[in-house]
Amino acid sequence: xxxxxxxxxxxxxxxxxxxxxxxxxxxxxxxxxxxxxxxxxxxxxxxxxxxxxxxxxxxxxxxxxxxxxxxxxxxxxxxxxxxxxxxxxxxxxxxxxxxxxxxxxxxxxxxxxxxxxxxxxxxxxxxxxxxxxxxxxxxxxxxxxxxxxxxxxxxxxxxxxxxxxxxxxxxxxxxxxxxxxxxxxxxxxxxxxxxxxxxxxxxxxxxxxxxxxxxxxxxxxxxxxxxxxxxxxxxxxxxx
Amino acid sequence: xxxxxxxxxxxxxxxxxxxxxxxxxxxxxxxxxxxxxxxxxxxxxxxxxxxxxxxxxxxxxxxxxxxxxxxxxxxxxxxxxxxxxxxxxxxxxxxxxxxxxxxxxxxxxxxxxxxxxxxxxxxxxxxxxxxxxxxxxxxxxxxxxxxxxxxxxxxxxxxxxxxxxxxxxxxxxxxxxxxxxxxxxxxxxxxxxxxxxxxxxxxxxxxxxxxxxxxxxxxxxxxxxxxxxxxxxxxxxxxx
Amino acid sequence: xxxxxxxxxxxxxxxxxxxxxxxxxxxxxxxxxxxxxxxxxxxxxxxxxxxxxxxxxxxxxxxxxxxxxxxxxxxxxxxxxxxxxxxxxxxxxxxxxxxxxxxxxxxxxxxxxxxxxxxxxxxxxxxxxxxxxxxxxxxxxxxxxxxxxxxxxxxxxxxxxxxxxxxxxxxxxxxxxxxxxxxxxxxxxxxxxxxxxxxxxxxxxxxxxxxxxxxxxxxxxxxxxxxxxxxxxxxxxxxx
Amino acid sequence: xxxxxxxxxxxxxxxxxxxxxxxxxxxxxxxxxxxxxxxxxxxxxxxxxxxxxxxxxxxxxxxxxxxxxxxxxxxxxxxxxxxxxxxxxxxxxxxxxxxxxxxxxxxxxxxxxxxxxxxxxxxxxxxxxxxxxxxxxxxxxxxxxxxxxxxxxxxxxxxxxxxxxxxxxxxxxxxxxxxxxxxxxxxxxxxxxxxxxxxxxxxxxxxxxxxxxxxxxxxxxxxxxxxxxxxxxxxxxxxx
Numbered sequence: 001x002x003x004x005x006x007x008x009x010x011x012x013x014x015x016x017x018x019x020x021x022x023x024x025x026x027x028x029x030x031x032x033x034x035x036x037x038x039x040x041x042x043x044x045x046x047x048x049x050x051x052x053x054x055x056x057x058x059x060x061x062x063x064x065x066x067x068x069x070x071x072x073x074x075x076x077x078x079x080x081x082x083x084x085x086x087x088x089x090x091x092x093x094x095x096x097x098x099x100x101x102x103x104x105x106x107x108x109x110x111x112x113x114x115x116x117x118x119x120x121x122x123x124x125x126x127x128x129x130x131x132x133x134x135x136x137x138x139x140x141x142x143x144x145x146x147x148x149x150x151x152x153x154x155x156x157x158x159x160x161x162x163x164x165x166x167x168x169x170x171x172x173x174x175x176x177x178x179x180x181x182x183x184x185x186x187x188x189x190x191x192x193x194x195x196x197x198x199x200x201x202x203x204x205x206x207x208x209x210x211x212x213x214x215x216x217x218x219x220x221x222x223x224x225x226x227x228x229x230x231x232x233x234x235x236x237x238x239x240x
Numbered sequence: 241x242x243x244x245x246x247x248x249x250x251x252x253x254x255x256x257x258x259x260x261x262x263x264x265x266x267x268x269x270x271x272x273x274x275x276x277x278x279x280x281x282x283x284x285x286x287x288x289x290x291x292x293x294x295x296x297x298x299x300x301x302x303x304x305x306x307x308x309x310x311x312x313x314x315x316x317x318x319x320x321x322x323x324x325x326x327x328x329x330x331x332x333x334x335x336x337x338x339x340x341x342x343x344x345x346x347x348x349x350x351x352x353x354x355x356x357x358x359x360x361x362x363x364x365x366x367x368x369x370x371x372x373x374x375x376x377x378x379x380x381x382x383x384x385x386x387x388x389x390x391x392x393x394x395x396x397x398x399x400x401x402x403x404x405x406x407x408x409x410x411x412x413x414x415x416x417x418x419x420x421x422x423x424x425x426x427x428x429x430x431x432x433x434x435x436x437x438x439x440x441x442x443x444x445x446x447x448x449x450x451x452x453x454x455x456x457x458x459x460x461x462x463x464x465x466x467x468x469x470x471x472x473x474x475x476x477x478x479x480x
Numbered sequence: 481x482x483x484x485x486x487x488x489x490x491x492x493x494x495x496x497x498x499x500x501x502x503x504x505x506x507x508x509x510x511x512x513x514x515x516x517x518x519x520x521x522x523x524x525x526x527x528x529x530x531x532x533x534x535x536x537x538x539x540x541x542x543x544x545x546x547x548x549x550x551x552x553x554x555x556x557x558x559x560x561x562x563x564x565x566x567x568x569x570x571x572x573x574x575x576x577x578x579x580x581x582x583x584x585x586x587x588x589x590x591x592x593x594x595x596x597x598x599x600x601x602x603x604x605x606x607x608x609x610x611x612x613x614x615x616x617x618x619x620x621x622x623x624x625x626x627x628x629x630x631x632x633x634x635x636x637x638x639x640x641x642x643x644x645x646x647x648x649x650x651x652x653x654x655x656x657x658x659x660x661x662x663x664x665x666x667x668x669x670x671x672x673x674x675x676x677x678x679x680x681x682x683x684x685x686x687x688x689x690x691x692x693x694x695x696x697x698x699x700x701x702x703x704x705x706x707x708x709x710x711x712x713x714x715x716x717x718x719x720x
Numbered sequence: 721x722x723x724x725x726x727x728x729x730x731x732x733x734x735x736x737x738x739x740x741x742x743x744x745x746x747x748x749x750x751x752x753x754x755x756x757x758x759x760x761x762x763x764x765x766x767x768x769x770x771x772x773x774x775x776x777x778x779x780x781x782x783x784x785x786x787x788x789x790x791x792x793x794x795x796x797x798x799x800x801x802x803x804x805x806x807x808x809x810x811x812x813x814x815x816x817x818x819x820x821x822x823x824x825x826x827x828x829x830x831x832x833x834x835x836x837x838x839x840x841x842x843x844x845x846x847x848x849x850x851x852x853x854x855x856x857x858x859x860x861x862x863x864x865x866x867x868x869x870x871x872x873x874x875x876x877x878x879x880x881x882x883x884x885x886x887x888x889x890x891x892x893x894x895x896x897x898x899x900x901x902x903x904x905x906x907x908x909x910x911x912x913x914x915x916x917x918x919x920x921x922x923x924x925x926x927x928x929x930x931x932x933x934x935x936x937x938x939x940x941x942x943x944x945x946x947x948x949x950x951x952x953x954x955x956x957x958x959x960x
Contacts, residue, residue, distance in 0.1 A: 003393060006386035009379060012500050013372050016256055016333075019739050020492050021855045031339065060364060084855070093256075094337050098369035099271065101338035105346040106364035124300060124346035129338035132253050135741045135804070135855035139249060146246035153243060252740050259499050260732050261615045324615070375501045375564070375615035483873055486866035489859060493852050496736055496813075511819065540844060573736075574817050578849035579751065581818040585826040586844035604780060604826035609818035612733050619729060626726035633723060 017091040022133040023140040030076030045158035053115040060107035074151035074209030101129035151209040258331040262373040263380040270316030285398035293355040300347035314391035314449030341369035391449040497571040502613040503620040510556030525638035533595040539702040540587035554631035554689030581609035631689040738811040742853040743860040750796030765878035773835040779942040780827035794871035794929030821849035871929040
């Protein structure tokens with residue numbers, strides 16, 4: 001069984017790379033997480049234990065990749081950001097994306113019991129991943145705004161929906177029907193008048209998602225922030 | 241925070257695909273596994289508990305992808321094979337590779353305690369992944385032969401090396417030095433004369449790796465084979 | 481002006497390759513050829529001078545690439561076929577496609593006066609190109625069948641259309657209107673009863689396009705065939 | 721011969737695109753131009769007729785692509801630059817690169833007689849092409865500096881080499897030998913002391929190459945500049 005006669009198959013490998021001098025974003029998405037939430041009795045509209053477990057898994061990823069400048073998570077997704085100058089793994093897409101997906105999933109299972117002490121993990125969950133390259137800081141920031149806007153829209157909807165169901169006693173189908181065509185203002189109004197909830201005062205972790213960045217003093221500790229974006233004249237803080 | 245003004249960033253996503261009508265192989269490789277073996281006191285030259293845990297994780301992957309026809313594992317790597325007609329996830333490379341890497345890692349951690357009951361997992365392990373496309377069955381088979389030849393060469397070396405160290409009392413450096421320039425026959429000879437080991441009679445799981453395929457009766461149960469493939473009239477031997 | 485400080489920009493180059501061991505097809509398409517036909521008073525429905533000029537240009541391409549096994553042309557397009565074992569230019573897509581498009585266009589202009597002695601070329605024409613990889617001979621043959629079916633359908637339509645206009649005295653709009661919803665048999669019937677044309681007896685060069693292959697004796701002379709491919713024991717008919 | 725049963729082959733086509741919001745450069749290179757120069761008795765070290773023919777062909781390309789902002793030519797190569805916002809042909813690499821190579825080659829042959837009135841074109845020349853994407857204006861400018869530095873280095877060498885051969889009566893081999901290890905200053909010195917040539921006063925078209933840009937008044941006329949770019953407050957000198 002000589003190895004050499006088969007080694008030609010190695011030449012079929014390809015290695016697509018993220019274009020040099022662009023921001024590389026790796027976004028992971030949970031597979032069938034609606035079902036996963038039901039299987040594990042997650043609290044509605046959001047389960048803080050899952051958010052904190054996701055954040056822990058994301059910190060594990062960042063610690064392996066000190067080149068990362070930021071990570072942003074919301075719902076069942078997490079985005080990791082490498083800066084333009086970064087040359088991690090020669091910028092090979094498959095290597096970077098698969099390693100991030102692997103590490104995140106591995107850490108998610110590893111730390112499960114810490115965040116869900118009374119709840120057994122039913123089966124190994126999975127997250128898919130992709131890499132997107134952005135040539136400018138402007139595009140990069142708009143990506144984060146896009147994901148955060150997604151967080152806002154979904155969280156507002158889910159907050160009203162589950163208030164109607166859990167506190168208002170509506171059937172899920174009826175609740176969904178009653179929200180059709182409503183705009184943001186309508187949903188704030190329903191929450192306030194029917195359930196005495198001031199949406200803007202709900203914890204930011206639900207409304208805005210979570211940003212991870214390095215602690216400035218020593219750069220070895222990943223810090224979690226849930227506060228909203230601040231306006232800035234030119235660039236200032238992206239997420240803060 | 242209108243979502244629409246940011247949604248243009250979605251257009252930067254690309255989706256490289258495995259060429260239609262080719263075999264798609266996903267190969268996962270353990271990250272820093274030499275260190276991982278030491279950290280967890282793995283038996284030398286191979287730890288059957290780790291092999292069985294890898295096989296279990298691989299079965300978890302195959303159960304999620306019934307389109308897979310075969311998986312082959314050895315050392316800290318596992319290859320999963322999709323047939324040419326398969327259209328899983330539209331054949332998108334990142335989606336397929338990242339999901340396999342994620343599932344495998346997730347299952348590896350999930351089932352750790354079953355195979356290492358007395359040994360605590362020290363940290364979340366990770367596996368990177370890549371996709372390689374092969375146009376013909378001939379190429380596909382040569383790929384498997386390549387990986388199995390790799391298994392054979394490394395396992396023979398490791399078997400002799402650790403016999404010299406653990407049974408022969410040599411220092412690791414001296415053992416490595418003494419094996420420099422030896423060919424396959426020399427190593428068989430050392431094992432036989434110095435340690436009374438007939439290499440060819442060692443269990444196949446070490447010498448040939450593990451093949452997973454569907455049980456033919458019902459196609460829902462993943463079968464593990466460590467024996468060599470049998471010749472079949474139309475294909476000949478895949479692995480020998 | 482030191483060169484070295486700028487040379488880093490070279491690293492931004494990428495080189496996508498046609499997958500190893502697959503058939504590589506380069507298809508060139510004329511840019512705005514409907515307009516080009518009108519500008520140069522091409523005969524209707526097809527101008528044999530243009531077909532022969534296209535064939536000459538295609539032979540020029542094949543002579544530069546002795547690895548090519550076949551070329552097929554019809555209408556304003558030409559397909560060039562490299563076999564699976566071919567390693568021309570390391571199989572780099574851009575290099576191969578651009579060279580074929582360049583050579584073909586260059587030769588088209590170079591030989592124009594030979595085929596259009598009385599007609600001045602009004603402006604430089606252009607052809608775009610693409611590479612498509614096919615893993616099997618079956619796929620490769622179906623590609624050629626696809627292009628030849630395209631030739632047949634368009635040529636039959638154009639033959640009837642221009643008979644109605646040039647011999648039947650119809651306005652172009654009325655001719656197009658009268659052919660709406662007609663099937664192949666209807667078009668044959670119109671040609672036969674109204675214009676005494678037996679479509680099946682029209683020269684094959686119009687109905688089937690042109691195939692270029694190497695003369696078997698010496699492999700240095702490109703032969704043009706407009707007849708259908710003959711069956712061969714090992715491959716069967718490529719084009720019918 | 722139904723078309724539909726073969727149309728599945730169309731799905732094998734792929735369309736790699738230049739990353740959004742990056743500068744797209746198309747560089748064309750002459751194929752075997754050393755030989756082509758000899759076959760057509762080009763003047764040494766540079767033939768102004770060929771430079772002007774190349775410039776004419778490049779203007780033909782720019783007129784077809786009004787989105788282009790600049791083109792730069794030197795030796796047997798030409799680079800065409802599309803700005804980040806450009807969406808020409810959906811930014812498909814093969815389509816853009818092949819069309820540029822085709823048009824340039826086609827125009828080169830078309831206008832040959834104008835620039836070489838007494839010299840018959842021996843055979844159709846060809847140019848290959850590639851696309852390179854640059855994320856920032858800084859990278860884009862360094863690309864142009866890189867090509868212009870290449871022009872400078874080669875032209876200085878060729879000027880001295882051919883002075884030694886044509887005016888100094890040296891054999892080509894001896895001339896090449898005598899220049900080994902010389903730096904820029906040495907070559908200036910040889911030109912000045914042996915041949916009374918002040919290199920810096922030679923026409924810029926040889927020393928710096930040719931830049932094409934749109935005339936600012938009306939944007940429909942391509943202007944040729946061989947002079948150095950002027951500094952501008954926000955960008956500085958692109959080429960010097």
